[in-house]
Amino acid sequence: MGIKVGITGPIGSIKTDALNKIMEMLQNNGKVIEGTLVSEKIEHGRVVAYYITDILTKRRVEFARIDLISRVKVDKLGVDTKLLEGLLVPSLQKSREEADVIVLDELGKVENTTKQIKAEIEETMKSDKSIIVTLHKKSRNPVLQEFRGYESVRVFDITPINKNILPFKILKVLNGEEESI
Template identity: 30%
Template sequence: MRIFYALTGPPGCGKTTAILRIVNELKKRGVRVEGMYTQELREGGRRIGFIIKRITGGEGTLAHVRFREGPRLGRYVVNLRDLEAIGVSALMDGLKEAEVIVVDEVGPMELFSQRFREAVEQLISSDKNAIITVHYRSRDPLVIKVKKTAGKNLIILNRENRDQIPAIIVKNVVEAIRGR
């Protein structure tokens, strides 16, 4: 049975922290996990960009205030090359090899890439287990499709539930993979 979770919530609610806890626990249990996540890049206490990291290793710069070429989102310029080299390749490899694919996040920066969109569409259409974070207020058709695919497994993270949700997801994913 396939497990498909979508996590959302306002900025700072703990989506990436939850994803990293889930990934670490799944790996401890011997689950093959692949995918990507993003983290803030800070300089002198000020956010200057975002890093994209592949779960199995490798990282690049997703967006930066000093970049000049690429799509602009607010004060950041998105680096499609690193997004596709790190993020898209992680998703495509995960579709072939992983038991669980993690995507953090399907948000405005990532959605500038047509290749990223296509990889997420393939993941949705596949039978792979997936845990995806989506931008809280996005009305993009792909974000809506991710939420719809998750159905009852669409979880809005907040300060009250963010510490309990990772353990629940890990339990359900491991049971689905192990056939219990």
């Protein structure tokens, strides 16, 4: 059974920096990393769009924009659910087949946008693959609570103090070298 690692922390680049370091170390150890990364476009100090990128293919789409009219919203941005599904669903399906480690960045932003995306994420979480997810830290976040309910889960809270050492600790957990931290 794969180990599932959650990284929670404040808004900002600290989770992304740690995730990139972990991915780099895993790839240097010969692991196949697949899944998706979420990034934002900021103009005049505010988020105006979100992008999702397939790690394997490097395909990137803008799935949410401030000026997009949609009944589905992420942080007050309209979501193009067809674009999001078109990248996320095949990426997760392929990851479950081929990856050693699956990455789901910003889980709290995308999981409830459509029934198909929710089903694919649930299927991925139940797989026997090792998985790394990042989530915004909110004490009552139902996504975080649901994630903690899966088997073999370890959740790490990243801070400015532990941000440099945490990727090494997470790598040890993923490699089965350290049971608890």
